[in-house]
Amino acid sequence: MTKKPLDRIAEAYKGDMGEDFGKKTRNRINWIVNHVEGNNVLDIGCSQGIVPIILGREGKNVDALDIAQESIEYAMDDLKNEHVTVQENVNFRVSNFMTEEQLEPTYETILLTEVLEHISDPLSFLKKIHDHLDKEGRAVVTVPFGINDYFDHKRTYYFLELYDHLSAFFTIEKIEYLGNWVGVICKKNMELTAQPQKAEFNRETIQTLENAFYILERELVTKIENFQTTIKQKNEYVKSLQTQHSQ
Missing domain, CATH: 1.20.5 (Single alpha-helices involved in coiled-coils or other helix-helix interfaces)
Structure with missing residues (x-):
């Protein structure tokens, strides 16, 4: 039987996977939502949907995609427990971002949380994010910091490779270490060169x-x-x- 990647972040957020792990997860989720700007948000790899639901409660419109049917089903079940106005704000669907055609032309914030380490061609992935990001928008990115031997991870991120991948398309405004994860806030680079920024x-x-x-x-x-x-x-x-x- 083929193993499927299944992120249980909503369960962790609720404390169902241990209080210590739950606290770390809540800290990371809070960091993500606190860096969202604007009302039009795309969440790529939304997993069990806790971030879109939180943003929906705040009146933001969120397109939330994930390739895992089980994750989206969990997210949609959770969404049913929310007020009707929250349900109207959040659009969950099973989708591959790289082949998805039903996207808004641009979004004010694009979330890419614990996704990039799964991608074999991160530059093509980031290029499409760049294309759908508003000229004043921001990308919020998190990846595991250091070794995390999940079965479908394609790479281990520390600092330089993550910087190189993101700076090919974005201006990096902030890098923050969140325990076993690293978070990066990016602004769209209007002078696209598809080359890493040279920096000391x-x-x-x-x-x-x-x-x-x-x-x-x-x-x-x-x-x-x-x-x-x-x-x-x-x-x-x-x-x-x-x-x-x-x-």
Whole structure:
């Protein structure tokens, strides 16, 4: 049976996948929605639809696409629980963005959250986003930061490759590290060259990157230490049972 990529972000947002993961997910979702501008939004790879629903509650009109039938069905079931005005604001559909023809000419904000790492030809994908972005619009992009061995990920993003891909079509306004993810705010580059912008990165940029690496490494070291403590406790328990049995 072929494995299907299925993102459970709405379940995580609600806390159904553990409170710690739920808190991290809510922080990321809040960061995304807080950077949306305008009322006309396209969400590419909307997954289970939590972001479009939140935006719909705020009166924004959202076209929300995902290739996974199961994800859209979940999203539409959730949308049924919303007020009729929210339902009217959000349009969920199963669709491949690269072949979708029923799009608005332009959108004020285009969301590309946890999608780019799945794409084998990111430049073609970003070019189409550029074509559908309003001249004053913004793209909000998130990807996993560093190694995340999901079965259909095509690449691991740190900093430079992500910068190169996005800067070929957009002016990068902000890069923010969100734990195991990185978020980027982009504006449309009207002088399209399809080439990465040449840039010299300042000390602040490098310091922010190093801080992000430190947070991830500290989290990993803590997990290893906790795991070692658990193993030690279990070994001591087994030894105590063996001692009792031998007496």
